[in-house]
Amino acid sequence: MEQSPMLNSEPSEQPEKIHLPRTSESETLQRIRHTTSHVMAMAVQKLFPKAQVTIGPWIENGFYYDFDQPEPFTEQDLKKIQKEMVKIIKRKLPVIREEVPREEAQRRIKELGESYKLEILADLEDPISIYHLGDEWWDLCAGPHVENTSEINPKAIELESVAGAYWRGDASNTQLQRIYGTAWENPEQLQEYKRRKQEALKRDHRKLGKELGLFIFSDPVGPGLPLWTPKGTVLRTLLKDFLTQEQLKRGYLPVETPHIGRVDLFKVSGHWQNYKEDMFPMMAEDEEAAAAEQGFVLKPMNCPFHIQIYKSELRSYRELPMRLAEFGTVYRYEQFPVG
Structure with missing residues (x-):
């Protein structure tokens, strides 16, 4: 009797899992994404001459650049920008670092009429580092970057979205347009990233x-x-x-602490001196108490309260490490949450 072909067949091979390194894990990706952000900025300013650039770093899954552009970027604009980026990459432009005196950097920026770059320049230490894409575009930057745009795979990049962002994260400043993009070492990584992103959207x-x-x-x-x-x-x-x-x-012990605490508590912890601008305003009984900073604030973190629990009695080194856990609500007056 002939054996079934199914019994003779080899087990089907599982598709190989594609590893997606985080930018912080890979210097190669840091360079690719940082340079790709510059390529995007160059493409934007070529297609939209009135656009001014601000900052454009790499982030964990890609990069972004903030622009002051009179008209809002559309989905169609993103397609045009990406098409222009591919052209720039294929030109195999050298990426060259240059150090210049502050006065020279200031002169060049004024020639371009880039007001945001002047503000950025004021915060930089000498000597001033500039990165050029060929001889057509440059920006203030400390790097790192690839040596040539040919090191970027044009099939492994994609512009993703546009969002609003205030200059220097301050709502009283100009609202800019932030273009997000992603870049990988190869097309396979890009496709796997997009697949995972779609799966995440479902959840x-x-x-x-x-x-x-x-x-x-x-x-x-x-x-x-x-x-x-x-x-x-x-x-x-x-x-x-x-x-x-x-x-x-x-080994974690559950605790619960109040939603508010005296200002003095947060002076001891250092939050008041270093984090006051990102805390909600103090609540004081009257103007005199407010002037003396004798009031209460909504807590931005739980740890100062947990320290008080620890200090409430004599402790032995045998109790260490002491682990406290709380499902606490914290209040922060900030545009974007921090750790």
Whole structure:
């Protein structure tokens, strides 16, 4: 009797997993992404001569550049910019670093009429580092970069989106347009990144929260402030119970602390001196108390309170390390959250 071909067949090979290094893990990616951001800025200024550049660093999954541009960038504009970027890359332009005196850098910037670069220049230390793409475009930059645009694979880059960003992160300054992009060492990495991004979108908490009825948002309450529904609150409680048990297994002790504390507490911790601008305003009983900084503030971090718990009794070195855990709410008056 003939054996079934299925029994003779070799096990099908699993597709090889593609590793996507973070920018911080790969100096190669740092150079590729940093240079690609400059290529994008060069392309933007060629297509939109009125656009002024500001800053353009690499970030964990790509890069961005902020522009002061009179008209908003459209999806069609991004396609044109990317097409121009490919042309620039294929020209195999050398990427050359130059050090110049401050006065020379200032003279060149004034010739270009780039007001933002003048502000950036004021914060830089001598000598001033400039990077050129060929002999047509340059920017103030410390690097690192690739040596030639040919080191960038044009099939491994993609512009992703446009967002608003205030100059120097200050809402009182001009609102700029930030173009985000991604760049990889090869097309396979780019495709894997896009696949993972699509998978992540399916699991986006904003999408799932709405679809599952876990929380809602309300204009009278304010943007970004969720109102948890009964269903969502039950889910939160179950997750907190699970996490509490996991923390207890690992030696963490649960605590709870107030949402506000005296200003003096945060003077001791250093938050008041170094972080005051990113904290909500002090609440004081009267003008005299406010002038003397004798009031309360919403806590920006939990740790000053946890230190007070530690200090509440004599401790032995045998208790160390002491691990405290809290599902605490912290309040920060900032445009973007920090760690």
